Amino acid sequence: MYFMPFDSSMMILIPAIIFTMYAQSKVKTTFNKYLRMPTKKGYTGYDVARTLLDQNDLRNVPIEMARGHLSDHYDPRGRVLRLSNEVYRGSSVASISVAAHEVGHAIQHARGYVPLTFRNAIFPVASFGSSAAWFFIMAGFLISGFEVLLDVGILLYAAAVLFQVVTLPVEFNASSRALRLLDANGFISRDEYKPSQKVLKAAALTYVAAMAAAVAQLLRFIVLRNRRN
Template identity: 45%
Template sequence: MYTMSLAVAALMDYGSYYGYRSSGGNYGKYLLLFLAMIIIPLIAQINVKATFSKYSKVNNSRGLTADQVARMILDSNGLHNIRIEHISGNLSDHFDPSSNVVRLSDTVYGQTSVAAIGVAAHECGHACQHAENYGPILLRTKLVPITNICSRFWYLVLIIGCILSSLTIGTPLIYLSIAMFAAVVVFQIVTLPCEFNASDRALKTLERDGILEMAEVPHAQKVLKAAALTYVASLVSSMIQLLRLLLSVRRR
């Protein structure tokens, strides 16, 4: 969705999607917003990769692997029914509530670094959220179906609306596409407390259960903080895109 969002944004900058061409001053503002959309998430991604790479070289003193820690956390919370699976990829870790599975990637599963253990504990935090019926995670789950539709098709509706802009149906389609993109932004807003809460649960568990030494917890914290900032950056970028869309319609 994010890549397509940038593609549509680029087309907006180089064309007259809404029946006008920006003056030099307005074009400069749109260009700055477009650059911000690219740079902010890029910085966040570079930061999380660099932070994870740094603390991937720091092994925990107990010699536990991330999947072992995940099993310990799940069992200590009575979640014996939740499985742990190894999946391919780099930081593609996630909890699947529909299958009750915590999936850990190549860079996490079987690894003994404090970075890997922090990520595994974070995903277990999501499992605990579902088990406890944590409000924001329940709302997020309910929003998933409509968000999937909106994130996949909002730009198609926008393009069709622009093509048919000379007809009566064009403008309503443009507004519909913006509403669909706004739904994606709402989903991202709801996601933030879920991510921060999962990280908070992870860090408290790692410290309380003595899984990591006191000196190791801050390392895991830095990894999880960097990961959380990617969600913040993505939200900021999407809000900028939404602003661009609204400004474009207003100009029209």
């Protein structure tokens, strides 16, 4: 009965769910709005990314085009920067802001930014924990005498929550680096500074929402565990 849709513990998740929906809507509308705002200099996301990478002695980091919408990311294992089509080819405020943000991650990686190093180190455990936790928690509820599995599941899920928490400073730092680099190199004008800032803030909001949702789910698991005991 603990996993029925109308279980009272679901109330813990509702604020986080609403916040997540808002964050997703915010990043989509903000990105689309400034995707239609061309920069005065006309540099594409690829131009900006390549210039900033080379400027920071990262000439060995290739830039590839990624499939999908808002699929931009830096791959620390392959040391590759991947940009979606609208960012790679686009010359809008949104395009160059996202490109610079991903370069920020590449710079973090190259300079051994501690939160990123820690996040990469716990990723395997967090990835396993986020999926395996549900098995242990369900088993703990369904199998009489094996309530200890609940604690194992909660600990595993806590690792996934920790990953989300550590992600916040990583993302905020990459965005602040991006804004400084865009401004210092003249990629954005004075009028384009705030729009670029809005794009980066909207993107960061999704990570705040993800962390809030993860924390809320962890609290729900703890409540259910205590109720079972």
